[in-house]
Amino acid sequence: xxxxxxxxxxxxxxxxxxxxxxxEMEFSCEMKWKGKDLFDLVCRALGLRETWFFGLxxxxxxxxxWLKMDKKVLDQEMPKEDPISFHFLAKFYPEKVEExxxxxxxxxxxxxxxxxxxxxxxxxxxxxxxVLLASYAxxxxxxxxxxxxxxxxxxxxxxxxxxxxxRQYQLTAEMWEEKITxxxxxxRGIARDEAEMNYLKIAQDLEMxxxxxxxxxxxxxxxxxxxxxxxxxxxxxxxxxxxxxxxxFEWSSIRNISYSEKELTIKPLDKKAEVFKFFSSQLKVNKxxxxxxxxxxxxxxxxRKVDSIEIQQMKAQAKEEKARKKMENQRLAREKxxxxxxxxxxxxxxxxxxxxxxxxxxxxEALLRSxxxxxxxxxxxxxAEEEAKLLAQNAAEAEQERQRLExxxxxxxxxxxxxxxxxxxxxxxxxxxxxxxxxxxxxxxHLKQDLHEAREAERKAKQKLLDITRPNYPHMAKYxxxxxxxxxxxxxxxxxxKLDLKxxxxxxxxxxxxxxxxxxxEKSRKFEDRLKELKSEIQALKLEEKxxxxxx
Numbered sequence: 318x319x320x321x322x323x324x325x326x327x328x329x330x331x332x333x334x335x336x337x338x339x340x341e342m343e344f345s346c347e348m349k350w351k352g353k354d355l356f357d358l359v360c361r362a363l364g365l366r367e368t369w370f371f372g373l374x375x376x377x378x379x380x381x382x383w384l385k386m387d388k389k390v391l392d393q394e395m396p397k398e399d400p401i402s403f404h405f406l407a408k409f410y411p412e413k414v415e416e417x418x419x420x421x422x423x424x425x426x427x428x429x430x431x432x433x434x435x436x437x438x439x440x441x442x443x444x445x446x447x448v449l450l451a452s453y454a455x456x457x458x459x460x461x462x463x464x465x466x467x468x469x470x471x472x473x474x475x476x477x478x479x480x481x482x483x484r485q486y487q488l489t490a491e492m493w494e495e496k497i498t499x500x501x502x503x504x505r506g507i508a509r510d511e512a513e514m515n516y517l518k519i520a521q522d523l524e525m526x527x528x529x530x531x532x533x534x535x536x537x538x539x540x541x542x543x544x545x546x547x548x549x550x551x552x553x554x555x556x557x558x559x560x561x562x563x564x565x566f567e568w569s570s571i572r573n574i575s576y577s578e579k580e581l582t583i584k585p586l587d588k589k590a591e592v593f594k595f596f597s598s599q600l601k602v603n604k605x606x607x608x609x610x611x612x613x614x615x616x617x618x619x620x621r622k623v624d625s626i627e628i629q630q631m632k633a634q635a636k637e638e639k640a641r642k643k644m645e646n647q648r649l650a651r652e653k654x655x656x657x658x659x660x661x662x663x664x665x666x667x668x669x670x671x672x673x674x675x676x677x678x679x680x681x682e683a684l685l686r687s688x689x690x691x692x693x694x695x696x697x698x699x700x701a702e703e704e705a706k707l708l709a710q711n712a713a714e715a716e717q718e719r720q721r722l723e724x725x726x727x728x729x730x731x732x733x734x735x736x737x738x739x740x741x742x743x744x745x746x747x748x749x750x751x752x753x754x755x756x757x758x759x760x761x762x763h764l765k766q767d768l769h770e771a772r773e774a775e776r777k778a779k780q781k782l783l784d785i786t787r788p789n790y791p792h793m794a795k796y797x798x799x800x801x802x803x804x805x806x807x808x809x810x811x812x813x814x815k816l817d818l819k820x821x822x823x824x825x826x827x828x829x830x831x832x833x834x835x836x837x838x839e840k841s842r843k844f845e846d847r848l849k850e851l852k853s854e855i856q857a858l859k860l861e862e863k864x865x866x867x868x869x
């Protein structure tokens with residue numbers, strides 16, 4: 318067989334891209350593959366066995382549709398792209414997630430899809446519930462809360478709350494993180510799969526969970542209602558209220574569902590009940606509604622039958638897996654607890670070791686300080702010994718100085734005594750001078766008084782002489798034989814004698830006064846000279862005594 322023949326036998330393929338909630342995959346498909354072949358390939362790649370919940374969704378001409386399993390892939394209306402993109406999503410939802418979701422991968426895919434629907438606001442959730450759900454999502458992603466590791470801001474890059482909730486409350490990102498972390502800290506010890514299951518158990522009770530909505534009309538002209546299909550049945554809503562249905566048809570009460578072009582008919586099990594008819598915008602919508610109704614109804618009936626062998630095996634395996642995981646989690650919890658205790662013991666030992674090292678370091682430092690102190694004391698002892706020798710030498714010198722000072726003190730004492738004696742002599746001389754001055758002053762006063770009296774007597778004598786001589790002038794006129802001149806001369810000779818005597822006494826007295834004054838001046842000069850000498854001697858003694866004090 319030639320190489321060309323081998324090449325001709327290789328089947329033609331086309332590429333597809335499968336997008337799951339958290340990953341992307343590419344496959345090469347044979348041209349003849351049906352939708353089920355591609356779907357099974359994806360499920361095998363994911364390790365998924367609960368395939369009945371999922372489907373492959375794609376968009377063509379702006380409308381989302383599901384890949385049909387019984388038709389060839391390329392025979393269905395596909396978008397013109399290479400590779401062709403499909404979204405692997407949950408097409409049908411369980412009534413009770415805890416009972417129906419057996420595999421961990423199934424549970425994880427549901428968790429991611431429902432979480433995305435809540436964040437995209439396809440499923441309405443109250444703000445309080447979104448915070449609780451966010452805390453379980455954080456537990457599933459990060460594990461147990463550790464304040465030492467999960468520091469403030471660790472959720473800054475995680476999308477955990479719908480934008481509607483963020484806009485509704487004027488809270489900062491730090492405040493939201495604090496609220497979520499408060500719940501998150503309460504989930505300690507919960508494994509990832511348990512956290513995801515708790516998330517789904519809360520989400521399945523939300524009104525819009527698992528509902529596919531389609532706009533419908535009760536006549537051909539107006540679209541004023543919404544039709545919802547979920548795991549429990551078909552519900553009719555008003556256009557502005559997706560929470561509370563106006564009318565519901567449970568799968569157990571529906572006898573038949575059919576469509577013709579844009580019209581779809583729901584026949585209740587009760588034949589007497591009114592048949593519900595409505596119109597959709599196009600035939601494709603009716604086909605999609607019909608497809609979802611069949612799938613949900615089949616699952617509804619399947620849940621109420623005895624489980625198949627495959628399901629029983631899967632449930633047994635899931636139960637064993639849960640028991641194994643529980644034991645594993647308990648073992649891990651014990652190991653974690655032991656590890657934490659070991660870490661605490663290690664930290665305690667490290668703390669104790671650090672304390673001992675610190676004490677050893679302090680003891681070593683104390684020893685070094687003691688050695689330094691001993692060396693310093695030895696040095697101080699040597700210095701003290703040298704100082705003692707120096708003090709002894711200084712004591713000997715001080716003793717010699719003391720003896721010299723005693724001798725000097727004796728001399729000083731003698732000189733002081735002489736000085737005091739000279740000062741006393743000076744004081745005595747000064748007293749004598751004062752007394753002599755007083756005596757001389759008194760004598761001068763007496764002499765002045767005597768002089769005054771003598772001059773007064775002279776004046777009186779002269780007056781008297783004038784009085785005596787004045788009456789003789791007329792008598793001399795009567796007796797001209799007597800010459801007046803001779804008479805006057807005779808009288809004046811007598812007065813002259815008296816005046817001369819008086820003048821002589823005055824001169825003698827003045828001379829004595831002058832002589833006494835000169836004697837007094839001479840004595841005063843001598844006393845002043847003596848006082849100056851005494852002052853000079855006293856000043857010299859004081860200076861010598863001061864110099865002696867400075868030298869000592």
